[in-house]
Amino acid sequence: AAGVIQSPRHLIKEKRETATLKCYPIPRHDTVYWYQQGPGQDPQFLISFYEKMQSDKGSIPDRFSAQQFSDYHSELNMSSLELGDSALYFCASSLGLEAFFGQGTRLTVV
Amino acid sequence: EDQVTQSPEALRLQEGESSSLNCSYTVSGLRGLFWYRQDPGKGPEFLFTLYSAGEEKEKERLKATLTKKESFLHITAPKPEDSATYLCAVQASGGSYIPTFGRGTSLIVHP
Numbered sequence: 001a002a003g004v005i006q007s008p009r010h011l012i013k014e015k016r017e018t019a020t021l022k023c024y025p026i027p028r029h030d031t032v033y034w035y036q037q038g039p040g041q042d043p044q045f046l047i048s049f050y051e052k053m054q055s056d057k058g059s060i061p062d063r064f065s066a067q068q069f070s071d072y073h074s075e076l077n078m079s080s081l082e083l084g085d086s087a088l089y090f091c092a093s094s095l096g097l098e099a100f101f102g103q104g105t106r107l108t109v110v
Numbered sequence: 111e112d113q114v115t116q117s118p119e120a121l122r123l124q125e126g127e128s129s130s131l132n133c134s135y136t137v138s139g140l141r142g143l144f145w146y147r148q149d150p151g152k153g154p155e156f157l158f159t160l161y162s163a164g165e166e167k168e169k170e171r172l173k174a175t176l177t178k179k180e181s182f183l184h185i186t187a188p189k190p191e192d193s194a195t196y197l198c199a200v201q202a203s204g205g206s207y208i209p210t211f212g213r214g215t216s217l218i219v220h221p
Contacts, residue, residue: 004153033208042197042211043154056208090153097142097201099209101153 002026004093004102012108013081021076021105025093031055032074033092033099034066043090049074081109112137114212116198122218123188131183131215133198141203143181145174148195148214157196188219 005024013019025032031050035043045058049068060066063081068074078085086109092099113136123129135143142161146154158167160176167174171192173184183196195216199209 006153040213042213045208045210048208058208088151092153098144098156098159100156101146103153104151106151 004091004100006089006091006102006105008105009103010106010108012110014110015081015083017081017109019078019081019107021078021089021091021107023074023076023091023093023102025072025074025091026095026100029072029093029095029100031094031099032068032072033094034060034074034076035090035092035101037088037090037104039087046076078107083109085109112200112202112210114198114200114210116196116212116215118215119213120216120218122220123185125189125219125221126187128184128186128188130185131196131217133181133183133212134179135181135198135200137200137202137210139203141201141207143176144199144201144209145172145181145183146197146199148197150195154197185217188217190219190221193217193219 007022033048034046037043046060047066048056052068064078066076088104090104092101115134117132145157148154158174163178171186175182195214197214199211
C-alpha cells in the first residue's frame with residue numbers, strides 16, 4: 001500500500017540558509033500534518049492542511065511557512081535556519097482519525 | 111489543554127518477560143487514542159486506535175486497552191525485535207483534531 005513519502009531523507013544546511021522539505025501524502029487523504037521531533041522528544045505539531053487550506057497552526061516559528069499544492073503534496077519552507085532547528089521533521093496524512101506518518105527528513109544545521 | 115503522559119520513560123525486559131506501558135491522558139472529550147511504534151530515526155508506525163473506555167485491540171504480542179483516564183499497551187512474551195519507542199497520542203472531540211503526543215516509552219528487549 002502507498003505510504004507517505006518525504007524528501008529528502010537527510011539534509012545538511014548552514015546557519016541562516018533556507019531549506020525546503022517535501023511531503024507526498026497517501027492518495028485520497030484530505031489532511032496533512034507537519035511535526036518536528038527533537039532528540040528524545042515527542043513529536044511537536046507545527047501546522048496542518050485540510051483540502052489544501054491551512055487548518056491549524058501549532059508551535060511553528062515565523063521563519064517557517066508551509067503550503068499544500070493542487071496535487072496535494074505539501075512543502076515546509078524554513079528560512080534563516082538556526083542550530084536549534086536541527087531535528088526530524090515528519091509529515092503525516094489522514095482521512096478520518098488515524099494519521100499515517102512518513103519516514104521523516106533529518107535536518108542538520110551546522 | 112490536552113495532555114498525554116507516558117510511563118515509564120524507559121523499560122528494559124528480558125525476552126519473554128511480559129509487561130505493560132501506561133498512557134495517562136487529559137482531554138476535554140476523547141475522539142480517539144492512538145498507539146504508535148517508532149524505531150530510531152524513522153517515522154511513527156501506526157499500531158492501534160481506541161475510541162471508548164473498555165475497548166481492547168490486539169496485534170501479535172501487543173494488546174491495547176482503554177479506560178476513561180488511561181490506556182495500557184500490554185506486551186506479552188516480547189522478543190528483541192519489539193525493541194522501539196512506543197508513542198501514545200490523543201485526539202480531542204472538540205475543536206482542533208490535531209493529535210497530541212506523549213514523550214513515549216523506550217523499550218529494550220534483551221535476548
